[in-house]
Amino acid sequence: xxxxxxxxxxxxxxxxxxxxxxxxxxxxxxxxxxxxxxxxxxxxxxxxxxxxxxxxxxxxxxxxxxxxxxxxxxxxxxxxxxxxxxxxxxxxxxxxxxxxxxxxxxxxxxxxxxxxxxxxxxxxxxxxxxxxxxxxxxxxxxxxxxxxxxxxxxxxxxxxxxxxxxxxxxxxxxxxxxxxxxxxxxxxxxxxxxxxxxxxxxxxxxxxxxxxxxxxxxxxxxxxxxxxxxxxxxxxxxxxxxxxxxxxxxxxxxxxxxxxxxxxxxxxxxxxxxxxxxxxxxxxxxxxxxxxxxxxxxxxxxxxxxxxxxxxxxxxxxxxxxxxxxxxxxxxxxxxxxxxxxxxxxxxxxxxxxxxxxxxxxxxxxxxxxxxxxxxxxxxxxxxxxxxxxxxxxxxxxxxxxxxxxxxxxxxxxxxxxxxxxxxxxxxxxxxxxxxxxxxxxxxxxxxxxxxxxxxxxxxxxxxxxxxxxxxxxxxxxxxxxxxxxxxxxxxxxxxxxxxxxxxxxxxxxxxxxxxxxxxxxxxxxxxxxxxxxxxxxxxxxxxxxxxxxxxxxxxxxxxxxxxxxxxxxxxxxxxxxxxxxxxxxxxxxxxxxxxxxxxxxx
Ligand SMILES: Nc1ncnc2c1ncn2[C@@H]1O[C@H](COP(=O)(O)OP(=O)(O)OP(=O)(O)O)[C@@H](O)[C@H]1O
Numbered sequence: 001x002x003x004x005x006x007x008x009x010x011x012x013x014x015x016x017x018x019x020x021x022x023x024x025x026x027x028x029x030x031x032x033x034x035x036x037x038x039x040x041x042x043x044x045x046x047x048x049x050x051x052x053x054x055x056x057x058x059x060x061x062x063x064x065x066x067x068x069x070x071x072x073x074x075x076x077x078x079x080x081x082x083x084x085x086x087x088x089x090x091x092x093x094x095x096x097x098x099x100x101x102x103x104x105x106x107x108x109x110x111x112x113x114x115x116x117x118x119x120x121x122x123x124x125x126x127x128x129x130x131x132x133x134x135x136x137x138x139x140x141x142x143x144x145x146x147x148x149x150x151x152x153x154x155x156x157x158x159x160x161x162x163x164x165x166x167x168x169x170x171x172x173x174x175x176x177x178x179x180x181x182x183x184x185x186x187x188x189x190x191x192x193x194x195x196x197x198x199x200x201x202x203x204x205x206x207x208x209x210x211x212x213x214x215x216x217x218x219x220x221x222x223x224x225x226x227x228x229x230x231x232x233x234x235x236x237x238x239x240x241x242x243x244x245x246x247x248x249x250x251x252x253x254x255x256x257x258x259x260x261x262x263x264x265x266x267x268x269x270x271x272x273x274x275x276x277x278x279x280x281x282x283x284x285x286x287x288x289x290x291x292x293x294x295x296x297x298x299x300x301x302x303x304x305x306x307x308x309x310x311x312x313x314x315x316x317x318x319x320x321x322x323x324x325x326x327x328x329x330x331x332x333x334x335x336x337x338x339x340x341x342x343x344x345x346x347x348x349x350x351x352x353x354x355x356x357x358x359x360x361x362x363x364x365x366x367x368x369x370x371x372x373x374x375x376x377x378x379x380x381x382x383x384x385x386x387x388x389x390x391x392x393x394x395x396x397x398x399x400x401x402x403x404x405x406x407x408x409x410x411x412x413x414x415x416x417x418x419x420x421x422x423x424x425x426x427x428x429x430x431x432x433x434x435x436x437x438x439x440x441x442x443x444x445x446x447x448x449x450x451x452x453x454x455x456x457x458x459x460x461x462x463x464x465x466x467x468x469x470x471x472x473x474x475x476x477x478x479x480x481x482x483x484x485x486x487x488x489x490x491x492x493x494x495x496x497x498x499x500x501x502x503x504x505x506x507x508x509x510x511x512x513x514x515x516x517x518x519x520x521x522x523x524x525x526x527x528x529x530x531x532x533x534x535x536x537x538x539x540x541x542x543x544x545x546x547x548x549x550x551x552x553x554x555x556x557x558x559x560x561x562x563x564x565x566x567x568x569x570x571x572x573x574x575x576x577x578x579x580x581x582x583x584x585x586x587x588x589x590x591x592x593x594x595x596x597x598x599x600x601x602x603x
Pocket of ligand 1: 243244262263264265266267268269329369410437456
């Protein structure tokens with residue numbers, strides 16, 4: 001397809017506000033693309049390479065300005081281009097404002113590296129095609145090492161020098177990843193379905209497994225529905241990660257019979273693609289086809305991060321005996337294997353140099369929570385429960401092994417009981433993780449989707465200031481700390497209530513509303529113990545009564561009616577936020593506020 005045809009249609013789409021019309025224009029473009037269909041399906045989205053391919057052009061804006069300036073004439077330089085950009089605000093507009101094509105004598109490149117050839121360098125070099133643009137941009141992406149920046153400018157210049165105004169507009173936007181003509185992934189999906197008469201849900205599935213709009217368009221055209229349905233995941237081609245929405249335990253339990261609950265690891269997302277050395281029967285490969293294991297690791301944006309994470313490669317090589325695509329998190333750990341904060345994993349994650357040295361300083365380990373492909377079988381449309389079973393089988397050679405002992409496996413619990421989920425949350429925090437994830441056990445894996453099937457439990461927005469009226473001495477290494485703090489709120493009219501907090505001599509009546517034990521580090525526990533110990537008025541075994549003196553700010557997920565506490569209410573998932581040193585108990589929150597929060601919306 002001539003690049004001018006593409007650019008003219010792109011301009012029409014750019015000016016079109018109606019979504020349906022845009023789909024129709026993209027359909028027409030795909031139908032007319034001929035041999036260049038794959039390229040056109042990518043270009044129209046502003047992509048040069050397939051979505052799974054992390055190759056980048058690696059062109060800074062300045063390189064592009066220089067190429068534009070050179071094609072625009074001897075009296076234009078990159079600064080002029082930049083000035084026009086400041087004026088016009090958009091690179092396409094700037095590129096379209098120059099008159100290109102008069103620089104035959106200056107450049108010896110057509111963009112395909114045929115320097116010194118037939119002198120085909122100017123606008124007289126014939127019509128530019130989308131294929132020529134794609135191939136030149138691939139050469140440009142491959143340019144590496146000394147002199148590569150000059151080579152990139154040369155190649156780009158060769159292209160701009162053959163551009164009309166409308167071509168220059170869309171070439172510059174393509175090169176700088178600023179296409180922005182309103183064509184999203186859904187538009188291309190619908191256009192492929194309309195152009196080649198295939199159902200859009202099947203196009204969608206093919207897109208999910210291949211992550212390649214160009215290829216899906218070609219298969220839809222050349223092999224129809226059958227071809228699309230035959231497209232599968234491929235080891236070495238990352239798919240988009242399934243994402244989570246913010247949610248609550250109570251919300252999840254309303255929507256699902258029971259919730260899948262996992263620890264939320266505080267690391268970086270990884271997708272592991274592993275192919276063991278081939279043996280007869282593995283993935284249908286003939287013996288000896290692949291003598292060494294192949295392991296690739298991709299980040300959430302499908303960047304290849306394999307070289308930065310040798311521990312993960314070693315883990316895969318030692319553990320996996322079947323071809324697999326696994327979804328998980330890589331976490332930084334200390335010498336005892338305890339998780340370190342997220343910032344630490346970042347020091348390792350995209351590192352390109354001195355990996356061995358960085359590894360000596362910070363270790364990482366993978367934890368996998370999902371399985372997209374196992375031993376030749378794609379699992380995207382299987383329920384979470386089955387995918388997790390397959391994951392466990394892949395990671396554990398011994399099926400009788402307790403899942404908790406399986407290295408690299410994220411445990412998945414199922415529960416419809418908020419108390420049980422609360423204790424998983426407490427354990428997760430205690431073990432140094434971020435909290436919990438809630439997952440619909442029946443849900444399929446939807447690449448790139450931020451649906452309701454995965455929910456990340458977010459810290460609470462609403463907080464209450466509660467008086468600390470009791471506590472318990474801890475156990476084991478925490479025996480010298482007070483923990484599990486009893487919380488109370490003020491009640492202005494205690495005579496009507498059923499009882500009162502254990503504390504007496506309070507400035508006001510206090511009613512218990514819950515206990516908080518989670519979200520508190522050892523360091524903070526030591527500080528809190530020092531703060532509260534002088535206020536102990538009675539002790540009974542591990543339990544202590546405290547005179548009302550200290551106010552905690554506490555987050556929670558929900559307020560519930562409950563017979564357990566004297567206020568008649570309980571906080572679900574209470575979390576310690578901090579000490580309100582600026583408040584004394586007489587200024588703590590009241591039962592009336594609790595009732596308003598419970599019944600009258602959050603105020
Ligand atoms: N058990 C788990 N299941 C799924 N994701 C997990 C799990 N543990 C940790 N995660 C991480 O949690 C991320 C989602 O939550 P979070 O909000 O913290 O991520 P984010 O990148 O900050 O935000 P967002 O995904 O909303 O852009 C996942 O992408 C994954 O990296």
